[in-house]
Amino acid sequence: MASVTLRFYAELNAFLPPKQRQRSFEAKLARAATAKHTIEACGVPHTEVALILVDGEPATFKRLLHEGERIAVFPSFQRIALAPLFSLNAPPAGKPRFIADCHLGGLARLLRMAGFDCTFRNDYRDREIAELAANEERIVLTRDKQLLMIKSIRHGAFVHALKAEAQFAEIVRRFALIGRCAPFSRCLICNVPLAEVEKTAIVEELPPAVRTSQAHFRRCPRCRRIYWPGSHWQRMRKLLERALAWRTQQEAFS
Numbered sequence: 001m002a003s004v005t006l007r008f009y010a011e012l013n014a015f016l017p018p019k020q021r022q023r024s025f026e027a028k029l030a031r032a033a034t035a036k037h038t039i040e041a042c043g044v045p046h047t048e049v050a051l052i053l054v055d056g057e058p059a060t061f062k063r064l065l066h067e068g069e070r071i072a073v074f075p076s077f078q079r080i081a082l083a084p085l086f087s088l089n090a091p092p093a094g095k096p097r098f099i100a101d102c103h104l105g106g107l108a109r110l111l112r113m114a115g116f117d118c119t120f121r122n123d124y125r126d127r128e129i130a131e132l133a134a135n136e137e138r139i140v141l142t143r144d145k146q147l148l149m150i151k152s153i154r155h156g157a158f159v160h161a162l163k164a165e166a167q168f169a170e171i172v173r174r175f176a177l178i179g180r181c182a183p184f185s186r187c188l189i190c191n192v193p194l195a196e197v198e199k200t201a202i203v204e205e206l207p208p209a210v211r212t213s214q215a216h217f218r219r220c221p222r223c224r225r226i227y228w229p230g231s232h233w234q235r236m237r238k239l240l241e242r243a244l245a246w247r248t249q250q251e252a253f254s
């Protein structure tokens with residue numbers, strides 16, 4: 001009996017048994033099986049599917065499948081921008097999101113400081129980076145050429161500079177990030193957006209000097225860290241300004 005390789009992305013994995021989630025797996029083909037039939041036989045309703053690629057080519061639900069073909073199935077969820085799938089090396093649409101490899105923690109922190117979504121862990125393996133980049137339409141940032149040669153990585157950037165500040169400036173230029181920064185809008189630790197918080201709600205948690213000197217606060221909804229424009233803040237802002245030559249937009253937190 002003929003078989004194909006299937007890979008379901010993002011939310012579609014919820015319909016699969018655990019063994020088949022987030023990975024490619026073999027499926028036996030019924031006779032004259034269409035893409036729709038094969039996908040639904042795996043438990044995924046056709047209404048949840050926005051894009052099917054058969055050996056990298058867009059396909060309809062009616063496409064007949066053949067021995068050895070690789071079927072990639074994507075949901076309609078907006079996290080995955082479909083347009084870039086049809087162009088070579090164009091960055092994903094919308095505000096770019098990144099994933100930094102395990103040597104680029106400093107760069108990840110600076111990108112978060114500038115308001116960009118940058119996933120980072122110091123124990124990522126190459127395979128995990130490739131999977132996250134594919135699943136979440138992230139641009140892979142690395143100094144490892146071999147990593148960027150992984151076929152499944154569609155968007156990536158080799159980072160030439162060695163120091164975090166210079167790396168940041170390099171990425172800002174390459175992806176035209178000036179004008180799209182939102183400094184101090186994201187938690188440096190958790191990589192999630194900060195929320196405005198009233199001073200009265202958190203005053204008990206503030207150091208005495210901060211209570212009297214600061215008026216505006218943001219809080220990370222995950223780790224509960226509170227951010228305010230203190231000396232640490234000013235130092236970070238200077239760093240950003242140097243990297244971006246950013247002198248006009250001082251209103252980021254005012």
Ligand SMILES: [Zn+2]
Pocket residue numbers: 187188189190191192220221222223224225
């Ligand atoms: Zn946090």
